[in-house]
Amino acid sequence: MPMTRTPNMVGAESQVRHSLPGQAHAATLGMWIFLVTETLFVGALFAAYLLVRTVHPQGFILGSRETDIVLGSINTAVLLTSSLAMALAVDRLRADMAGAAARWMVATALLGLVFLGIKGVEYLLDWQHGLVPGPHFRPGGDQAPGMELFFFLYFLMTGVHALHLFIGIALVAIFAVMLRHGRFGAGLSAPVENLGLYWHFVDVVWIFLFPLLYLVHRT
Amino acid sequence: MNGSSARRLVGVWVLLMLLLALTVGTAFLPLGVGNTLLNLLIAAVKASLVVAFYMHLRTAGTPLPLVASTGLLWLLLLVVLTLADALTRPSLSAPW
Amino acid sequence: MTAAPSYLSGIRRLRDWLLTRDHKRIALLYLVSITVFFFIGALAIALVRLELFTPQDDLLTAETYNKAFSVHGIIMVWFFLIPSIPATLGNFLIPLMIGARDLAFPRLNLLSWYIYTLGGAFTLYAVLAGGVDTGWTFYTPYSSFFSNTHVFAAAAGVFVVGFSSILTGLNIVVTVHTMRTRGMHWFRLPLFVWALYATSAILLLATPVLAMTLVLMAAERLFAVGIFDPVLGGDPLLFQHLFWFYSHPAVYIMILPAMGVASEVITCFSRNPIFGYRMMAYAILAIALISFMVWGHHMFVSGQSMYAGMVFSLLSFLVAIPSAVKVFNWTATLYRGEIHFDAPMIYALGFVGLFLIGGLTGLFLAALALDVHLTDTYFVVSHFHYIMVGGSVMAYIGGIHFWWPKMTGRHYPEFWARFAAILMFFGFNLTFFPQYILGYLGMPRRVHEYAPEFSVLNVLSSAGASLLAVAYVLPLFYLAWSLRKGRHASANPWRATGLEWRTSSPPPPLNFGEQLPEVSEGPYAYDPDPKHGRR
Numbered sequence: 001m002p003m004t005r006t007p008n009m010v011g012a013e014s015q016v017r018h019s020l021p022g023q024a025h026a027a028t029l030g031m032w033i034f035l036v037t038e039t040l041f042v043g044a045l046f047a048a049y050l051l052v053r054t055v056h057p058q059g060f061i062l063g064s065r066e067t068d069i070v071l072g073s074i075n076t077a078v079l080l081t082s083s084l085a086m087a088l089a090v091d092r093l094r095a096d097m098a099g100a101a102a103r104w105m106v107a108t109a110l111l112g113l114v115f116l117g118i119k120g121v122e123y124l125l126d127w128q129h130g131l132v133p134g135p136h137f138r139p140g141g142d143q144a145p146g147m148e149l150f151f152f153l154y155f156l157m158t159g160v161h162a163l164h165l166f167i168g169i170a171l172v173a174i175f176a177v178m179l180r181h182g183r184f185g186a187g188l189s190a191p192v193e194n195l196g197l198y199w200h201f202v203d204v205v206w207i208f209l210f211p212l213l214y215l216v217h218r219t
Numbered sequence: 220m221n222g223s224s225a226r227r228l229v230g231v232w233v234l235l236m237l238l239l240a241l242t243v244g245t246a247f248l249p250l251g252v253g254n255t256l257l258n259l260l261i262a263a264v265k266a267s268l269v270v271a272f273y274m275h276l277r278t279a280g281t282p283l284p285l286v287a288s289t290g291l292l293w294l295l296l297l298v299v300l301t302l303a304d305a306l307t308r309p310s311l312s313a314p315w
Numbered sequence: 316m317t318a319a320p321s322y323l324s325g326i327r328r329l330r331d332w333l334l335t336r337d338h339k340r341i342a343l344l345y346l347v348s349i350t351v352f353f354f355i356g357a358l359a360i361a362l363v364r365l366e367l368f369t370p371q372d373d374l375l376t377a378e379t380y381n382k383a384f385s386v387h388g389i390i391m392v393w394f395f396l397i398p399s400i401p402a403t404l405g406n407f408l409i410p411l412m413i414g415a416r417d418l419a420f421p422r423l424n425l426l427s428w429y430i431y432t433l434g435g436a437f438t439l440y441a442v443l444a445g446g447v448d449t450g451w452t453f454y455t456p457y458s459s460f461f462s463n464t465h466v467f468a469a470a471a472g473v474f475v476v477g478f479s480s481i482l483t484g485l486n487i488v489v490t491v492h493t494m495r496t497r498g499m500h501w502f503r504l505p506l507f508v509w510a511l512y513a514t515s516a517i518l519l520l521a522t523p524v525l526a527m528t529l530v531l532m533a534a535e536r537l538f539a540v541g542i543f544d545p546v547l548g549g550d551p552l553l554f555q556h557l558f559w560f561y562s563h564p565a566v567y568i569m570i571l572p573a574m575g576v577a578s579e580v581i582t583c584f585s586r587n588p589i590f591g592y593r594m595m596a597y598a599i600l601a602i603a604l605i606s607f608m609v610w611g612h613h614m615f616v617s618g619q620s621m622y623a624g625m626v627f628s629l630l631s632f633l634v635a636i637p638s639a640v641k642v643f644n645w646t647a648t649l650y651r652g653e654i655h656f657d658a659p660m661i662y663a664l665g666f667v668g669l670f671l672i673g674g675l676t677g678l679f680l681a682a683l684a685l686d687v688h689l690t691d692t693y694f695v696v697s698h699f700h701y702i703m704v705g706g707s708v709m710a711y712i713g714g715i716h717f718w719w720p721k722m723t724g725r726h727y728p729e730f731w732a733r734f735a736a737i738l739m740f741f742g743f744n745l746t747f748f749p750q751y752i753l754g755y756l757g758m759p760r761r762v763h764e765y766a767p768e769f770s771v772l773n774v775l776s777s778a779g780a781s782l783l784a785v786a787y788v789l790p791l792f793y794l795a796w797s798l799r800k801g802r803h804a805s806a807n808p809w810r811a812t813g814l815e816w817r818t819s820s821p822p823p824p825l826n827f828g829e830q831l832p833e834v835s836e837g838p839y840a841y842d843p844d845p846k847h848g849r850r
Contacts, residue, residue: 022493025280025493026419026420026489026492026493026494028283029282029283029286029488029489029492029493030419030420030485030489032283032286032287033286033485033488033489033519034485035287035290036286036287036289036290036293036519036520037290037481037485037519037520037522037523038523039290039291039293039294039523040290040293040294040297040520040521040523040524041523041524041526041527042527043293043294043297043298043523043524044297044523044524044526044527044528044531044557044560045527045531046294046298047294047297047298047301047556047557048531048542048553048557050298050301050302051301051302051305051550051553051556052542052549052550052553054302054305054306055305055548055550056548059548069243069246073239073243076239077236077239080232080235080236080239080265081232083232083235083269083273084228084229084231084232084273086273087228087272087273088225088228091224091225091228133538133540134538134539134540145541145547145548146548148540148541148547148548149540149541149542149547149548149549152534152538152540152542153542156530156531156534196273196274197274200269200270200273200274201274203269204266204269204270207262207265207266207269208259208262208266210242210262211242211246211255211258211259211261211262212258215242215243215246215254215258216254216255217251217254217255218246218247218254219246219247219248219249219254282492289516289520290520293520293607296607296608297524297557297560300556300608300610300611300623300626300627301553301556301557301560303620303622303623303626304552304556304611304614304619304620304623305550305552305620306620307620307621307622307623308618308619308620309620
């Protein structure tokens with residue numbers, strides 16, 4: 001190991017760790033730990049949702065019925081498919097097929113954009129139907145407070161989710177470009193794999209959001 | 220090796236789609252609280268599939284499954300103890 | 316003496332500090348930052364104790380008083396105590412203690428400091444723009460609806476600095492898992508490393524919940540939908556549950572590292588291995604685990620369900636057990652030791668005694684029936700200051716002294732250090748013991764005027780605070796003095812065990828020479844005196 005090293009030498013990480021696989025292992029552990037923090041981050045919203053729902057069961061039912069189950073279901077399918085695309089990208093990369101991997105990543109990002117597009121349409125429709133909490137909230141009656149709280153959580157939870165998805169799309173797109181320019185090979189696939197972990201996590205959050213927001217006692 | 224790993228990923232996707240159909244379909248059956256429980260169960264299965272097969276937790280080395288379970292466990296702790304308060308509070312309505 | 320480069324050599328420009336990836340330099344960046352914030356927080360409470368010198372509200376208006384104690388709490392908790400040991404001593408020492416050349420993610424480490432600074436900027440803005448008066452606890456609906464102060468900016472500052480904590484915790488956990496040197500098995504790690512590992516786990520699991528809680532509070536403030544407002548169908552207790560889910564474990568973030576320091580110092584200055592090493596490690600883990608199950612003890616009188624209250628009360632008693640184990644084991648470590656009362660040891664012994672008192676009063680508060688009377692009184696204030704100040708701050712300062720020769724290559728002047736330590740111990744007790752009595756007699760907290768019968772005790776407390784102030788300022792002077800004039804330190808001036816003492820003082824940039832050290836025995840292998848027959 002070279003001894004002459006100024007403290008600000010580039011690539012410090014590769015200097016301080018002993019091997020490439022060691023670095024990949026550390027990065028993956030780091031990503032999983034980050035995902036645990038994200039679990040608690042969105043988990044706080046799930047806890048809030050559950051508490052408010054026990055207090056306003058009827059308001060949540062009425063609120064949920066106002067969500068668009070068709071668009072929501074389509075979006076869920078889109079996101080699950082994007083997860084498949086991302087998983088296939090990582091699979092191709094592990095097999096050293098960088099070109100195929102990049103293409104699957106582009107597909108992932110595009111599906112993510114479709115999700116955001118549909119979400120945008122839903123938000124627009126919600127606004128038009130007077131479902132946005134605040135002075136323009138239209139539903140009345142004695143369940144209105146519960147319904148308004150439902151939609152407050154709906155917008156907050158799907159909004160936070162959409163923000164995370166947007167960041168994911170941007171990173172997937174950037175990594176796809178880097179991949180096309182030969183940046184990652186089979187030996188250096190860890191960053192892409194870790195990005196995949198992030199993407200799948202965003203998917204898992206939606207897997208729970210969907211029934212809690214769209215499928216509350218639809219009958 | 221190449222094709223079979225991809226096939227497995229697609230197989231998982233098919234399962235996920237089926238489970239999605241199931242959860243949406245059963246939402247229209249009048250099962251009362253059973254709807255929510257069923258939906259959450261199906262969601263848990265879908266999530267487990269994604270975590271195990273797409274996130275490779277099934278084949279991951281030692282600390283990773285422990286790390287992942289810790290996150291889940293802690294979330295459960297937050298939810299359970301908070302609900303324990305909310306569900307056992309007496310209902311005291313305001314006089315007005 | 317050959318002029319081998321240390322991590323402090325070659326510093327010519329500001330960018331050698333601001334763009335460094337060396338964990339040791341980043342530790343010093345943090346040291347400077349948190350010291351600045353400590354004194355800002357101290358200034359705030361100086362105003363409070365000055366006001367409380369007399370029963371009347373003759374110095375500050377009620378609003379300003381509320382802002383003073385709020386700023387004190389926010390700054391001391393988030394910008395001093397939480398980062399204190401982890402980001403300074405932890406950053407500096409963990410790679411050295413495990414035989415590594417840096418942390419796992421050096422760039423994230425630097426980013427963490429920048430995020431801390433950004434959060435600090437938001438908070439300072441909030442203070443300078445007029446302050447915040449919600450208390451550090453930001454209780455709703457006051458914070459989310461009624462307060463007319465800079466709640467948003469203060470919450471933003473805390474939100475941002477939380478990410479600094481998370482990154483530090485992430486770095487420490489990955490480092491300890493993946494970068495231990497050959498032979499450094501888990502049960503050969505110094506207890507300081509165990510303590511910081513557990514602290515990091517808490518940082519990672521609790522802080523995100525706080526972040527989202529602040530988001531909810533801010534959203535409520537912006538949109539007034541009523542999630543925390545009972546009139547609009549919301550629940551103020553939702554905020555409290557989410558807030559304390561973080562904030563209770565947060566106090567263990569503040570005490571566990573201090574316990575780690577205590578184990579290192581007490582073993583060194585009694586020349587004994589730690590009594591019950593494995594139990595100490597398990598106790599650390601148990602404290603971290605149970606800390607997440609007791610938060611409702613902050614809510615006994617909030618309207619929380621009585622049954623939940625009983626559960627939280629029982630669990631709160633439980634967390635005292637591993638804490639007690641640690642106190643017993645530190646004491647047992649002293650037994651038949653060769654005790655040296657150097658400054659770090661005075662701090663460490665003071666820590667044990669004051670933590671003990673604070674911890675015992677925690678048991679009083681964990682008892683539901685007592686808490687009904689003691690909550691929101693000065694009893695609580697004294698309880699947590701005994702632990703956080705008598706405990707954590709003393710251990711932190713003791714740690715700074717213990718590792719000062721290692722970090723700077725210089726010795727501090729021992730006389731002044733001992734003087735400051737003893738002054739701090741006496742000043743602390745004079746400040747806070749009267750507050751136990753005040754609380755027991757019924758004086759509420761967070762009030763700027765009080766009934767005249769509480770006068771004498773308040774005067775004593777304020778007098779103690781001025782002694783404390785001197786004791787805190789003294790180290791600034793003599794530590795700074797030592798940087799230029801202090802006696803040069805050898806690699807291991809305390810004859811301590813631990814890998815950090817096997818390299819020069821200060822260490823070279825890559826911590827060790829060509830070869831990383833290897834470990835073949837457990838920690839604290841202090842040679843017992845064969846005359847006493849202690850194994």
